[in-house]
Amino acid sequence: xxxxxxxxxxxxxxxxxxxxxxxxxxxxxxxxxxxxxxxxxxxxxxxxxxxxxxxxxxxxxxxxxxxxxxxxxxxxxxxxxxxxxxxxxxxxxxxxxxxxxxxxxxxxxxxxxxxxxxxxxxxxxxxxxxxxxxxxxxxxxxxxxxxxxxxxxxxxxxxxxxxxxxxxxxxxxxxxxxxxxxxxxxxxxxxxxxxxxxxxxxxxxxxxxxxxx
Amino acid sequence: xxxxxxxxxxxxxxxxxxxxxxxxxxxxxxxxxxxxxxxxxxxxxxxxxxxxxxxxxxxxxxxxxxxxxxxxxxxxxxxxxxxxxxxxxxxxxxxxxxxxxxxxxxxxxxxxxxxxxxxxxxxxxxxxxxxxxxxxxxxxxxxxxxxxxxxxxxxxxxxxxxxxxxxxxxxxxxxxxxxxxxxxxxxxxxxxxxxx
Amino acid sequence: xxxxxxxxxxxxxxxxxxxxxxxxxxxxxxxxxxxxxxxxxxxxxxxxxxxxxxxxxxxxxxxxxxxxxxxxxxxxxxxxxxxxxxxxxxxxxxxxxxxxxxxxxxxxxxxxxxxxxxxxxxxxxxxxxxxxxxxxxxxxxxxxxxxxxxxxxxxxxxxxxxxxxxxxxxxxxxxxxxxxxxxxxxxxxxxxxxxxxxxxxxxxxxxxxxxxxxxxxxxxxxxxxxxxxxxxxxxxxxxxxxxx
Numbered sequence: 303x304x305x306x307x308x309x310x311x312x313x314x315x316x317x318x319x320x321x322x323x324x325x326x327x328x329x330x331x332x333x334x335x336x337x338x339x340x341x342x343x344x345x346x347x348x349x350x351x352x353x354x355x356x357x358x359x360x361x362x363x364x365x366x367x368x369x370x371x372x373x374x375x376x377x378x379x380x381x382x383x384x385x386x387x388x389x390x391x392x393x394x395x396x397x398x399x400x401x402x403x404x405x406x407x408x409x410x411x412x413x414x415x416x417x418x419x420x421x422x423x424x425x426x427x428x429x430x431x432x433x434x435x436x437x438x439x440x441x442x443x444x445x446x447x448x449x450x451x452x453x454x455x456x457x458x459x460x461x462x463x464x465x466x467x468x469x470x471x472x473x474x475x476x477x478x479x480x481x482x483x484x485x486x487x488x489x490x491x492x493x494x495x496x497x498x499x500x501x502x503x504x505x506x507x508x509x510x511x512x513x514x515x
Numbered sequence: 516x517x518x519x520x521x522x523x524x525x526x527x528x529x530x531x532x533x534x535x536x537x538x539x540x541x542x543x544x545x546x547x548x549x550x551x552x553x554x555x556x557x558x559x560x561x562x563x564x565x566x567x568x569x570x571x572x573x574x575x576x577x578x579x580x581x582x583x584x585x586x587x588x589x590x591x592x593x594x595x596x597x598x599x600x601x602x603x604x605x606x607x608x609x610x611x612x613x614x615x616x617x618x619x620x621x622x623x624x625x626x627x628x629x630x631x632x633x634x635x636x637x638x639x640x641x642x643x644x645x646x647x648x649x650x651x652x653x654x655x656x657x658x659x660x661x662x663x664x665x666x667x668x669x670x671x672x673x674x675x676x677x678x679x680x681x682x683x684x685x686x687x688x689x690x691x692x693x694x695x696x697x698x699x700x701x702x703x704x705x706x707x708x709x710x711x
Numbered sequence: 712x713x714x715x716x717x718x719x720x721x722x723x724x725x726x727x728x729x730x731x732x733x734x735x736x737x738x739x740x741x742x743x744x745x746x747x748x749x750x751x752x753x754x755x756x757x758x759x760x761x762x763x764x765x766x767x768x769x770x771x772x773x774x775x776x777x778x779x780x781x782x783x784x785x786x787x788x789x790x791x792x793x794x795x796x797x798x799x800x801x802x803x804x805x806x807x808x809x810x811x812x813x814x815x816x817x818x819x820x821x822x823x824x825x826x827x828x829x830x831x832x833x834x835x836x837x838x839x840x841x842x843x844x845x846x847x848x849x850x851x852x853x854x855x856x857x858x859x860x861x862x863x864x865x866x867x868x869x870x871x872x873x874x875x876x877x878x879x880x881x882x883x884x885x886x887x888x889x890x891x892x893x894x895x896x897x898x899x900x901x902x903x904x905x906x907x908x909x910x911x912x913x914x915x916x917x918x919x920x921x922x923x924x925x926x927x928x929x930x931x932x933x934x935x936x937x938x939x940x941x942x943x944x945x946x947x948x949x950x951x952x953x954x955x
Contacts, residue, residue, distance in 0.1 A: 303602075303605055307591075307594070307598075307602050310593070310594065310598070311591060311593045311594065314593040314594075314632065315593055370591070370592070371591075373587065374587055374588075374589060374590055374591055374592065375585060375586075375587025375588050375589040375590075376589040376590075376591055378563075378565060378583070378585060378587065378589065379583075379588075379589040379603060379606055380606065381565065382563060382564065382565070382581070382583060382606070383606030383607060384606065384607050384608050385606065444876070448856060448869055448872070448873060449856070449859070452856075452859045452860055453859055454859055455859075458855055458856065458859050461848070461851060461852055461855050462852040462855065462856060462873060463852075464848065465845050465848040465849050465852065465877075465884070466876070466877075466880050466884075468845055468884050468887065468888070469880075469883045469884055469886075469887035472887045472888070472890065472891045473887060476890070476891065476894065493883070500879075504872065504876055507793075507872055508869060508872050510567075511865055511868050511869050511872070512869075513565050514560065514565055514566040514567065514568070514865050515860075515865055568864050568865065
């Protein structure tokens with residue numbers, strides 16, 4: 303029910319999702335221009351670049367839906383609703399992933415092609431993004447909840463959240479560049495499970511604080 | 516029943532209000548009176564359970580469900596009035612048929628706008644979407660912060676009708692308003708003095 | 712135990728009782744730091760490999776240790792303020808955050824200065840330096856959130872949640888940075904884990920660590936007392952204390 307509403311709102315105003323996609327494409331396009339068009343030099347950078355760009359695009363789109371929910375009072379009503387608050391927060395994270403993580407994931411092969419990545423590595427890049435991008439979305443929702451209603455919220459959010467994304471970034475890029483070494487895969491999955499269980503609860507605590515501002 | 520016992524609230528080390536006491540029985544209305552900045556909205560948030568930094572007690576009889584409508588009343592711009600209303604009611608698990616929703620919106624003169632996104636509605640019309648929820652809710656305690664403002668005369672008439680019906684059926688109404696509402700002139704008043 | 716907890720949780724009680732600690736801490740930190748600096752910089756031997764530049768260690772290592780434990784202390788205070796709603800714990804979080812950030816910055820700066828003679832460059836992506844850098848970002852986040860959210864208690868609670876989440880994530884971040892580091896270059900030379908340091912070196916080092924802690928608590932206490940007075944300026948006990 304909550305999720306249906308989120309998706310409906312998203313489909314009626316797809317500009318946000320398209321913006322973060324365009325951001326990713328443009329930033330990736332800038333790197334060959336800034337460094338070199340030489341495939342042999344671009345290739346080792348590929349995985350890291352795409353991961354960083356994905357991370358930035360997620361942070362950029364993190365607070366869009368929450369800001370509007372906060373401004374029109376829906377957030378207050380959701381906090382007061384009979385739904386458990388952690389569930390509301392989890393739905394927010396899922397919606398963020400559908401609007402941001404999923405399109406970027408689907409776009410990743412194209413970005414990889416722009417950076418001359420060999421195809422077997424693209425597979426592992428996709429795998430690492432499948433496990434990693436939900437963690438990004440969970441943290442982004444937490445950050446959005448922490449900063450919603452504050453003055454310079456969109457500048458503040460990356461400062462607060464980026465340090466927390468370091469383990470995900472390291473594990474994700476390592477997993478992809480080592481061509482799927484099992485250890486990193488397990489660790490990334492463990493991190494995903496841990497985040498999935500704990501972060502919605504933490505976000506719920508923060509949501510209570512956000513509505514009392 | 517809704518009871519407030521020696522309620523005090525500080526914000527930025529000044530007293531917003533101090534030692535408030537009030538008791539509202541079923542079928543009664545309570546008007547919160549005070550100037551801008553005297554803490555009306557904060558008081559409403561405390562009653563709704565959204566704001567927890569206070570001293571004193573707020574007691575509600577257990578089964579009584581609360582409905583809180585603040586300055587921001589939860590109407591999303593991308594959704595239509597019907598969708599908004601359905602969502603807001605479902606938050607507290609009221610499942611309702613579409614024609615019931617339509618009837619409620621029609622009563623608040625939104626017949627023509629049922630299927631437009633709320634972004635194209637005026638501020639007063641959006642407010643009516645949120646107010647239509649009052650017709651259908653099963654909540655027994657209504658907390659209406661400035662619900663009467665930004666409404667035209669017919670809108671206010673419908674709202675006060677709905678509120679009177681709520682009181683007649685044994686509900687509790689707490690509201691704030693800068694204008695006097697003649698229908699509720701006899702309601703008990705709780706005055707918040709600014710800067711005490 | 713609870714009684715004790717409650718008493719010290721009251722700003723008035725804390726303010727009146729903690730005053731006596733200031734001269735003690737001031738004397739202790741001054742004396743220990745003075746001796747430590749003298750011992751470390753003048754008496755302790757130079758390293759046979761690194762020469763005189765090893766003396767940066769006497770500032771860097773205590774700062775690095777203190778940086779981590781000050782974050783832990785901040786997060787514990789944050790947890791207390793979230794659970795028991797103690798005003799004093801919230802003030803403690805607010806006052807320790809800038810000190811912790813400065814200490815972390817000091818650890819980074821001395822680390823990079825030490826890196827110049829050792830590695831020939833001011834910055835190397837060493838595991839320890841990297842996780843200290845991330846620790847600094849975590850401090851910066853708490854400070855920035857606190858700053859943006861203003862003075863209210865709600866603002867404090869948001870920053871407290873962030874601090875606690877940071878503490879829970881700190882081990883994960885540290886481990887992942889360690890993996891990342893060992894993967895990229897097998898650890899050859901870390902700053903502190905060195906084989907069998909002679910007493911003439913770890914003696915002054917230990918002294919500096921203790922001195923840093925004493926100074927840290929002194930700075931924290933002074934800031935906390937100041938903050939408490941500022942927050943409770945309208946209350947009777949502050950008015951009375953000010954009159955005396």
